[in-house]
Amino acid sequence: MTGPSEVELAGQVIELVRRLGGPATQAEAVVTRADLALTRFANSSIHQNVAESTVGVRLRLHVDGRTAAGSGSVITTEGLHALVERTLAAARLCPPDPGWPGLAAPAPTPVAPPVDETTAYADPDQRADRVRAFVAAAGGLSTAGYCRTAHRSSAYANSAGHTSYGRSAEAAMDGIARRDGADGVARRCADRLADVDGAELGAHAAAKAQAAADPVELPPGRYEVVFEPAAVADLLQNLAWYGFNGKRYAERQSFAEPGAAQFDETVTLVDDPLGASGLPFDAEGTGRRALTLVEAGTTRAVAHDRRTAVEAGVESTGHAIAGGATWGPMARNVRLSGAAAGPASAVGRSTTGTAAGAVVDPDTAALVAGVRRGLLVTDLWYTRVLDPKSLVVTGLTRNGVWLIEDGTVVRAVRDLRFTESYPRALGPGAVLGLGAQPVRQPDRVDGAWWAAPPVRLASWHFTGGASG
Incomplete structure (x- = not known):
């Protein structure tokens, strides 16, 4: 690496603010x-291999009771000077900010897991090896998807004297196999590229595509369901962004009621950013740590940044994001775990029938075995929130739905539209089983992931076919 380090650049920006904005200007x-x-x-x-290496600076200032933010990628003396000047100019035009929480005081940076250097500096051939294995394992079916790697090194500094530094690395693969218009999908996110097995994912996607042929149409209504980890990931994301968000909670737009038993007692949700390779601090320099959102069914906490923490009379939980004044603090590394519920969760049981072995892994099969009549759902997509307060969401199934009868996956079903309250679907008595093995699912945003086992739910409201 040539030129100044991230730590040196952050320090240079703060020094420029002192020179141009005066000692009264607070800056990070x-x-x-x-x-x-x-x-x-x-x-x-493979039709595209792209890579980019960038250095970006994000600056936030508070001066004369007003707050403004700016960003830039021209890392020269002139570029940094221009960034500071235009952010100072923007602050003068902004309305007063009475909710400014002040800057983070100097504090030790939490210790993050080590970064896998092979993943951080992976070359195209290493990603191509995973793609080759995925395609080969699909057995001649048409395939598509991606394999990605990401490496970040980040430094934080503010005018109160607080500094932090950290690194993170991530690998992910997301691919489909297609047969006669039916798609099977497999995804995985990991700290190490070596833990992404292209052959395993390709074989799983192909088996699901094969089993999805000739789907039947079912009438709308409430069905018992088994959700695979990809579908559960959508539940976790929406619960985190809309429910366990300190800004929405303060605005009374969240379902969350800390201290109340809002979920089934089998459910424990923990935001665990350092349970994997992740940056050890948030956008405000606050150290990140595990935060229990739900413990054995009882809501325990919501995520806070410095602004929402001051309003609530608590400390920041380390969940500030860029643009947090608008969007609020967000948990982005949520893991679902808990005691398995009921005989259907007994590991080792499996389904029978022609489609079952192709569709499900043993962890999911253990849940399917207890279902008298219901649906196995691979994935949810195009989900949109209809009512933030109760978190009623509408969306579609995707990449495979199957009918379950007497513990057996019997045949494929056409995609369905649903309208459901996510907290209600996971409420007391509603979770009939959890798988034993959480599987990390990649998010569209690098650095975010959702880890969940398959889940068996007593009821899910399907409102029609995919066309309406």
């Missing part, structure tokens, strides 16, 4: 060096 700077690489494939061939 985050400098992030990102190395992102993506290998895409379609029609069972």
Whole structure:
């Protein structure tokens, strides 16, 4: 690496603010060096390999009771000078900010897990090896998807004397196999590229595509369901962003009631950013740590940044994000775990029938075995919140739905539209079983992930076919 380090650049920005804005200006700077690489494939061939290495600076100022933020990627003396000047100018035009929480005081940075250097500096051939294995394991079916790696090193500094530094690395693969218009999907996110098994994912996607042929149409209504980890990930994301968000909670737009038993007693939700390779501090320099959102069914906490924490009379939980004044603090690394519920969760049981072995892994099969009549759902997509307070969401199934009868996956079903309250669906008595093995699912945003086992739910409201 040539030129100044991220720590040195952050310090330079703060010093420029002191010179140009005066000692009364409060300032914080985050400098992030990102190395992102993506290998895409379609029609069972790699068609694009892209990589970018960037350095970005994000600056936030509070002066004369007003707050403004700016960002830039021109890392020269002139570029940094221009960034500070335009952010100071913006602050003069902003309305007063009475909710300004002040800057984070100097504090030790939490120790994060070590970064896998092979993943951080992975080359195209290493990603192509995973794609090759995925395609080969699909057995001639048409495949498409991506394999990506990401490496970030980031430094934080503010005018109160607080500094932090950290690194993170991530690998992910997301691919489909297609047969006669039916798609099977497999996804995985990991700290190490070595833990992403392209052959395993390709075989799983192909088996699901094969089993999805000739789907039947079912009438709308409430069905018992088994959700695979990809579908559960959508539940976790919406619960985190809309429910366990300190800004929405303060505005009374969240279902969350800390201290209340709002979920089934089998459910424990923990935001665990350092349970994987992640940056050890948030956008305000606050140290990140595990935060229990739900413990054995009881809501325990919501995520806070410095602004929402001051309003609530508590400390920041380390969940500030860029743009948090608008969006609020967000948990982005949520893990679902808990005691398995009921005989259907007994590990080792499996389904029978022609489709079952192809569709489910043993963890999911243990849940399917207890269902008299219901649906197995691979994925949810195009989900949109209809009512934030009760978190009623509408969306579609995707990448495979199957009918379950007497503990057996019997045949494929056409995609369905649903309208459901996520907290209600996971409420007391509603979770009939949890798988034993959480599986990390990648998010569209690098650095975010959702870890969940398959889940068996007593009721899910399907309102029609995919067309309406």
